Every structure is written in structure tokens, then in C-alpha cells.
Amino acid sequence: RGFKLGLSVCEDFWYEGGVLAAQAAAGVDILINVSASPYFRGKPALRHRLATGWAELAGAPLVYANLVGAQDELVFDGGSFAVRPDGRFLLAAPQFQAGLFWFDLAGTPIPPPTEDGIGEVKQAIVLGIRDYVKKNGLPGVIVGISGGVDSAVVAALAREALGRERVLGTFFPGPYTARSSASQARTVAETLGIKLVEISIEPALSALSRSLAPHFPVAGVVRENLQARIRAVLWMALANATGYVVLCCGNKSEIAMGYNTLYGDTVGALAPIGDLLKHEVYELAHFLNREAGREVIPKGTLTRPPSAELRPDQRDDQDLPPYEKLDPLLSALVVENRPWEELKEGFGEKLVSEALRRLYRSEYKRKQLPLVIKVSPKAFGMGRRWPITNGFPR
Numbered sequence: 319r320g321f322k323l324g325l326s327v328c329e330d331f332w333y334e335g336g337v338l339a340a341q342a343a344a345g346v347d348i349l350i351n352v353s354a355s356p357y358f359r360g361k362p363a364l365r366h367r368l369a370t371g372w373a374e375l376a377g378a379p380l381v382y383a384n385l386v387g388a389q390d391e392l393v394f395d396g397g398s399f400a401v402r403p404d405g406r407f408l409l410a411a412p413q414f415q416a417g418l419f420w421f422d423l424a425g426t427p428i429p430p431p432t433e434d435g436i437g438e439v440k441q442a443i444v445l446g447i448r449d450y451v452k453k454n455g456l457p458g459v460i461v462g463i464s465g466g467v468d469s470a471v472v473a474a475l476a477r478e479a480l481g482r483e484r485v486l487g488t489f490f491p492g493p494y495t496a497r498s499s500a501s502q503a504r505t506v507a508e509t510l511g512i513k514l515v516e517i518s519i520e521p522a523l524s525a526l527s528r529s530l531a532p533h534f535p536v537a538g539v540v541r542e543n544l545q546a547r548i549r550a551v552l553w554m555a556l557a558n559a560t561g562y563v564v565l566c567c568g569n570k571s572e573i574a575m576g577y578n579t580l581y582g583d584t585v586g587a588l589a590p591i592g593d594l595l596k597h598e599v600y601e602l603a604h605f606l607n608r609e610a611g612r613e614v615i616p617k618g619t620l621t622r623p624p625s626a627e628l629r630p631d632q633r634d635d636q637d638l639p640p641y642e643k644l645d646p647l648l649s650a651l652v653v654e655n656r657p658w659e660e661l662k663e664g665f666g667e668k669l670v671s672e673a674l675r676r677l678y679r680s681e682y683k684r685k686q687l688p689l690v691i692k693v694s695p696k697a698f699g700m701g702r703r704w705p706i707t708n709g710f711p712r
Contacts, residue, residue: 322346324376328353331368331382342376348423349376354385357395357442358695362413363433365397370405377403379423386416388449391689391699393442402427414441436598436605439693440475443590446691447479447565450588458484458562460553462583463506463514465489465499466624469567470506470615471603472590476565482511486562490549492519494627502616509614515556519548542628546582553585563587566688571596573687573698574648575673576680577638584687592690593697595648596624596641639669647673653696681706 324341331338331351341349349372355365365382373380379402386396398419400409406427411419434441451459458480461473476485487510489503507514526544527536536544553564566586568578570593578584591599603615624634624641638644647665650656651673661670681704690699 321348324349324378326351328355331355331365331372338372339375342372342378346376346378348378349373349380350383351380352383354394356392356692357438359435359439359693360433360695362395362397362431362438366399366401366430369399369401373401373403374405379403379408381409386414388446388691389453390450391446391692391697393446393449393691393693395438395442395445397431399431407431413438414445436601437609439594439598440602440605440609442693443475443691444479447476447588447590450689451480451484451563456561456563458486458560459588460486460488460556460560460562460564462549462553462564462567463487463489463503464567464627465496465502465506465619466622467603467615467619468569468591468599470502470619471599471606472565472567473506473510473512474606474614475590477510477512484562485510485512486556486560487512487514488553488556489514489516490519490552491516492523492545492627494630494632496627498618498622499627502619505616506614506619509612509616517552519545519552522548522551542626543579543582545628546579546626550579550582550585565590566592568592568687569594569596569599570652570694570698571638571641571645571648573684573690574652574680575638575644575676576683577634578683580683580686584683586688589688589690592687593693595645597645639672643669644673651677652698652702653694655696 322345324346326337330336331353338349369380369382379400381400383398384396385394387394395413396411396415397413398411399407400421401407407430408425408427409419409421410428410431459476461469461476463469463473473485473487487507491500504514523544530536557564564586566584566589568583568589569591572578573592594602603620606614625632647669650661684698685706690697692701696702
């Protein structure tokens, strides 16, 4: 009946001077973009700004219809919307929820959608876990709960995604595990209502140490990594026994610095918080407690110094720069890809050089990591491709 539709697909929306510009010049009556646009923190606001620009250029309403669901490391957040030519919203569908939504082109404008920050990140990770398990026909997940913040957050997210019956917690104490770790791991499992399997790794560590001792000293990193790999063997045995998959509890700061044990705490099918820097893990932990109105993540877990507990009195800050210095650097280096001179000026040559050395040295580990759910503009995995063997200058 002479009504001109300007239909575009996904990436067309993001390119200046492309399909949408041609449709605007042709005088369409409405712009419609159908997308499978994966989420990262801050992306909804980018879409809204682009949409209002296209609508104003065309002098026509714009409808943006986005996919909801997750596939491997990508999460599609929905959040479909419609804007008038003056940029005011006619529809703002909820994020991370599929549904049928309608609006009236002549209707009264509604308030623009607002971003929820870490709350959106939580929803993205929960959907990522749920769809990975559901779409692959898996019965459940295993989470190694250590008493630390990373594993507590992963356990809480898995519980929300799947329900308590499909999450199996484990606690595998070793010779350097603090009593507080045991109590906090049990508190997390009890609060979430999930089963907790407790197995000491000390008998296996002693047996392996006796086997190796005649050939070389079982000390230092050898003894430390043995503990992590024994835990991995137990997780995978439980996975075989139950059909569940293991969730890796590593965060982006550790992954970037190679502060993990290959075939140890890196095992698993999915790394839910692998795109969260350490300070973001704490931010999410506090959010989970506020949202629940109670301590889902125990106060003791939030206030104790992070530790792998693989040697006496170990703390992360003995092996890594303090997270309050490291995390901003990693964001600038990995996500924003800032040049060397800018990094050196902003963070100091010593810190930047050490971080770069560790980042490049540990690339082989990241090639063997589980899938990392992407919630930032650049996650390890498909978001960042870097060869292990290279002659790149700094």
C-alpha cells in the first residue's frame, strides 16, 4: 500500500554510510533492524545512541529487534526497542528475556531504558550458564568451592541459572587450607542449598610425592601444581560419575597473568567469570548480597586476602601486583589496546613490562582454557587472537 520498509540485518546497523544511510536517503517510512548482537557491558547504550541517530537521519521510526539466548561464549541480551524520529522511545523490551512485545507508532513516548551495570553482567552470565547446560543436554555442573570469592560467586551464579539440584559443590582441602576456608565453603553451600562433596587431597599428594621424590625434589612450584592437578583429577572423576561438567572459577586478572595451573584449576567446560577482572568479581559478589538481602557470599570471604593456599601463608599479592594496580592496567592493555608509551606513562615502565612479560608468556595456557563467557568488549577467546609463537615487537 505504498508503505516503505527499510529492512537491515545486524551489522548493517553499525556502519556509517551503508545500508541504513541508503534507506534513509530513499525516504523509507520505518527502519527495521533484526540483529543477533552479542552483549558486553555498555553495549546497550551504544545501540541506543546509534538508533536515535539513524531515526533522526531518516526522519522515521526505528525498530531494533535483537536475539535472546546464549551460544558458547556469546550471550545475546535482547533488549529490543523502538524509537521515534526525535529519539524518544516507544518500546524498551526487557533484557535477557524472550517474548512478544508490541507498541503503537502514534503512542505516548516512554522513559528511555537505563543500564544496570553489574546487574546486567550477572544476568548475562546466568543466561550463559543456563543455555550452555540446557542446549547441550547436560544434567548439571560441578563447582570447586575453595572458600574464596571467585568460586563462591560462580557457585551462586550456577545456582541461580540451574537450581540447587543441578549444582554439585566440592571442597578439596590440602595441607595449607585454612580452617576459615572450610567454614566459608560450607557456609556457601549451605546458603545456596547445594550438595557439597568434601575430599582431602593429602593422601593423593603424599602418594605422588613419594613416587616422584627419588627422581627430583617435590618442592616449590612442583608441589604447588601437584595440589591443583589432584583437585582437577577429582573434579573430572566426579564429572564422569555424574555426567555433569566442571565450571572453571578463574577470573580475567589471573587468566591474563597466567596465575593458574594448566590441567589444574583451568579444567572445565565453561569459565563463567573469566571475563571479569578481580575487582569486578568483588563488585558482583557485593551485588549478589544486596540483591538477595542476605549474605550469599560470606563476609569473611569478601574481607580475607585472596590466596591459592598452595604453600604456607600464601597470598596473591606475593605473586602478582596488587589488584588495584593490576586491574586498570589489564583493562587498558587487553580491552582498550593502548600503546606502549601511553601504558608506560600511565602505569610505570616496571609494572607494564612485568605485566606484558607474564601476559605473553602465558598465552599457551589461554589456548587451552574453557570457553569464557564474554561480558566485556574484549574477552580472552574469540575476542582476542594472539599467536603463541611470534616475533612481534613490544
